[in-house]
Amino acid sequence: MTLLALSGVSFSYGRGSRVLQDIDLAVEAGSNLGIVGESGSGKTTMLKLLLGLERASSGAVSFRGERLDAANRGFMRGFRRSVQAVFQDPYSSLDPRQRVFDIIAEPLRSLKIETDIAAAVEQALRDVDLPADAARRYPHEFSGGQRQRIAIARAIVANPDLIIADEVVSALDLTTRTRIIDLLRSLSARMTFVVVSHDIALVALLCERLVVLEKGRIVEQGATRDILARPAHPYTRQLLASTPRMPERV
């Protein structure tokens, strides 16, 4: 089943030049999708379109076959519940004045999800391997990797179908990076991920399918194993050649 799709999407910021051009892609439930490309290729912009934070200049963004429509509140509420995000920097993406409990509970409250909030937060902490007493503490009391776990707990607390992760491990050291990747892999059994990164090797560890973006255009997309074994586009070969090897598993 197709969760999210971009069909013939182009995008410019204001009157600027095209940042994305003729993008067609589909996120299928149960199949993680990696979006890779160099800095400036348009990955973050694509992510904003997928999250409904920017509107396509032309073409359509649809969720479960229905076009995203900011005016349709009921539909957008369902969309927000189903599609959550984790951002790159675990230092700036968590409000330092809020306790971890309130940070993780935020989607449940803002989406007015009727559930036992304390139980849901406790479960989300367990899911990301943080102790229950983390709920009482503040973000500054945690390491970068632990903060990223808090951000992941917030993203999964409402049981979304899809999580869009933007460079989630690039701010972390190699060992922590491997642990977070393992966590995301285990969560993939329950939900689908879109992983945006400049690091094709990282994306390959998590995603069955890959989209390669160069200067706002998709130059290659398909099964990750096929693309890694036989990269068809020179840009993909260049990305592969410039990617540092992943650390040995710890």
Ligand SMILES: Nc1ncnc2c1ncn2[C@@H]1O[C@H](COP(=O)(O)OP(=O)(O)OP(=O)(O)O)[C@@H](O)[C@H]1O
């Ligand atoms: N708010 C904005 N206003 C105008 N131009 C923007 C804005 N945000 C991004 N751009 C431009 O859009 C293009 C794509 O940027 P984008 O951030 O999507 O790329 P990226 O692949 O995510 O890069 P990075 O890996 O460095 O984050 C770049 O040329 C950038 O300068």
